[in-house]
Amino acid sequence: MVLPVSPSSSLSLPILSSSTHHILPASDPPYKLLQSHPSLHFLSKCKSLQDLKQVHSQIIKTGLHNTHFALSKLIEFCAISPYGDLAYALLLFESIEEPNRFIWNNIIRGCSLSSNPIVALELFVRMILCGTEPNSYTFPFLFKSCAKIGATHEGKQIHAHVVKLGLENDAFVHTSLINMYAQNGELGNARLVFDKSTLRDAVSFTALITGYVSRGFMDDARRLFNEIPVRDVVSWNAMIAGYAQCGRFEEALALFEEMRKANVQPDESTMVTVLSACAQSGSVELGNWVQSWIENRVLGSNLRLVNALIDMYSKCGDLETARGLFDGLHQRDVISWNVMIGGYTKMSCYKEALTLFQLMLRSNVEPNDVTLLGVLSACAYLGALDLDAAEQVFNNMNLKSLASWNAMISGLAMHGHPDKAIRLSEEMANEGIKPDDITFVGLLSACTHAETLMKNMEMKPDGAIWSSLLGACRVHGRVELGAGRWDDVARIRNRLTNMGMKKVPGCTSIEVDGVVHEFVVSDKVHPLRKDVYKMLDEIDRLLEVAGFVPDTSEVLRDIDEEWKEGALSHHSEKLAIAFGLISTKPGTTIRIVKNLRVCGNCHSATKLISKIFNREIIARDKNRFHHFKDGFCSCRDYW
DNA sequence: GTAGGGTTAG
Incomplete structure (x- = not known):
């Protein structure tokens, strides 16, 4: 883990040679004078490294470079602004003979935000060796770095510094410490820090909750959530996102309802999360409601929200609405393209997916690995020629x-x-x-x-x-x-x-007359289960007559996502289909949504069911749509 | 003068 602290050689500071050091005076001129200085005003207007160098030159010309203030501001901007340049910030930093604490903090902060946060820890070591005492601002940056790179060992050592300096009671240090332990999977330590302190607010609660959520301990997370004295929008969002991430969509949506009843104003994050829950659970009606809710507020044209809406509609099978939203975007990011391409792929519209991909290549948005995956799976159907095209795309990728x-x-x-x-x-x-x-x-x-x-x-x-x-x-x-x-x-x-991976139980839902019915593996709770199982027996009998032999080999059970029960014929999707057959008129299309991928056996069985009962069955699984008709599936047995 | 928790594509 040896990482360069020194910046790249292609950079150079204006006028100053790299051997020239800034030796700063004990104190700066009056703060007000510096703050309103025009050169520093231009700093915030910089949009490129070139602009930055110009402002830097200006600062040197006016003699400001001999002040802590100007150098701090320069470093802060270079290190933190999206238009800045961390390498330049580091170059500048290295030119300062004795950086003050503010400068140390800001260069550490910049590194903590970078893709290489270990440099922040290395700088901290140097800071200590130089005799500069860290303060309550330093530690949150450090703990954030440790959380980002999973540096628990280093985090513990830095924790010792916090104790030594008596900074445990600073709310920011405290929360970032909990967050570090929680993110790194040390829930016991996170809890210990949390329990030992009287500092308890929505922020520290949320840090701990997120830790529990990330390890799948939803019940512990919920208990903590209920204990929060005053919940803010972020704590609600964290809990809702927790449910959505582990596939408990109904609970996610129920909590969103509770949030509204508690009169907490949802924000962009809330709605993105709720839309994701709708998308994954196929709740297009709620998704619709969310859309109008958004449109009635100022959030309407927000790119992230529109992306989430496009994804929701395409995952619910409404490609037309999704495409309408996509076409209406003035600006598209890589996610906009990916969700739309993914939408076509999931519905087996491979040609459309690839056409859109061609358009993307002509836009100014660079495809990424997610695009590539989507495009590749579309290519897989359309022959080797298109696979060559995908390879070409890969070969031409800049980074x-x-x-x-x-x-x-x-x-x-x-x-x-x-x-x-x-x-x-x-x-x-x-x-x-x-x-x-x-x-x-x-x-x-x-x-x-x-x-x-x-x-x-x-x-x-x-x-x-x-x-x-x-x-x-x-x-x-x-x-x-x-x-x-x-x-x-x-x-x-x-x-x-x-290692603690929990299996998500298989669950399939079907909407009949506006009511959503949910079935789990070998369901024992649905009120009409007797009739459902009776129908299931009939299905199995007819399948057998048609020559269907369920594959009970070790291999299939091994890979089947509902393997635990072992009851192949009682998988949730078959229960839902049986329910669909008895509760809808002959010829009606049956639509089901499954939270996991459909298993091979059910897939073969459903193909036959569509033929035997003369029904179209549209099944949405975790990854894509399957449109069963006349004994065939739109996915052509590839999913 | 700097700081803590949540957010979409696969």
């Missing part, structure tokens, strides 16, 4: 992030090009890019020597990894795998389970 390598590798592996995937991973290694656990998951689906890879890889318990791993395995369940690999899969699953 290939680890994520984009991963997207390409897993894309190739999952879409029938395992050899290319493995070759690409070798290329990646040759470029000096270290693979991570996600690369591994991608490769696992292509690789014949998973054993070797596993030994070299540290898996992190992450839901995304978990599901992509299972997805990779499922797809390859059809591609004749060597039996040995399933052992690897089982072992990884055990490791993840031991």
Whole structure:
């Protein structure tokens, strides 16, 4: 972990050579005089490094560079403003013989915001060695850095400094400390700091709640939430987002209702979260209501909100409305493009997805790894020619992030090009890019020597990894795998389970006459369950007559996301379909929403059901839409 | 003069 503290060599300060140091006077001229100085006024107008250099030159010409104030402001701007430049800030910082505490704090702050926050910790060490005592402003920046990079060990040492300096009772230091422990998974320590102090407000509560939420301890989080003396909008948002992130959409939406009843004004974050919950649970009606709520307020043209709306409509199957919103945007960011492309892909409109991607390439928005993944899965249907196009896009990417390598590798592996995937991973290694656990998951689906890879890889318990791993395995369940690999899969699953990954129970909902009915695996609570199970028996009988043989092999059960109950015929989607068949008129389209991906068995069964009962069945699973008709599915058995 | 908790795409 050796990281450069010195800035890149291509930068240079105006007039001053790098060997010239600022030796600052003991005190600055009067503050008011400096504050209103025109050169410093221009600082806030800078929009590029060039502008910045001009202002810097001006500051030197007017002699201001010999003041703490001007240098502080320059460093602050360079380090923090989006138009600044951290490398320049560091160059400037290194030129100061004896930086004061304010300057130290601001350069540390800048580094804590950067993509390389470890530099902030290195600077802290230097600050101490130089004999500058940190204060209550220094520590929040440091703890934020530790939280960002998972530096618990370093965080604990810095905690000791806080105790030594008697700063434990500063509210900002206190909360950032709790947050550091909570973010780094040390919930016991976070709780200890929280419990030991009398400093308890919505902010410190929320920091702890978020920690519990991130580890899936929703009940503990909720208990804390109920204890908050005065809840503010952020604490509500955190709790609502917690429910939405772990798939408990109904609770998320119920809490949003409670929030409104408590007369707390929702803000942009609230609405983005609520829309995400609507999108994921398929609650298009509530989503509609949210849209009008937004439009009646000043939030209407907010890009993030419109992105969330586009996503909500496309995930609910209303591509037309989604596209209308997309076309109406004056400015689009990478998320706008990605949600719209993803919307088309999920509905099997691959040509539209790729056409939109072509438009994106002509816009000024650079595609990222998420775009690439979406485009790749669209290409997978449209033949090798388009896959070549995706490869071309990848090859032309200016900045290939680890994520984009991963997207390409897993894309190739999952879409029938395992050899290319493995070759690409070798290329990646040759470029000096270290693979991570996600690369591994991608490769696992292509690789014949998973054993070797596993030994070299540290898996992190992450839901995304978990599901992509299972997805990779499922797809390859059809591609004749060597039996040995399933052992690897089982072992990884055990490791993840031991690390605290909780399985989300499968659940399918169906709306009939405006009422949403929910079914879980082997449901025992629905009032009409007797009739439902009776219908299920009939379905199974007819399926058997039609020649359907459920696959009960170890492989399928292993990868099935509702494997726990083992009852293949009682999966929630089949229960919901059975309910749909008995509670709607013949010929009516059945629409269901599942919180997980549909399993292979249910998918095959549903295809046949659509034929036997002459019903169109539109199933939305976690990843995409399946439109079953006449024994076929729109996804063409790829999902 | 600087500081703490929440937010969308996969």
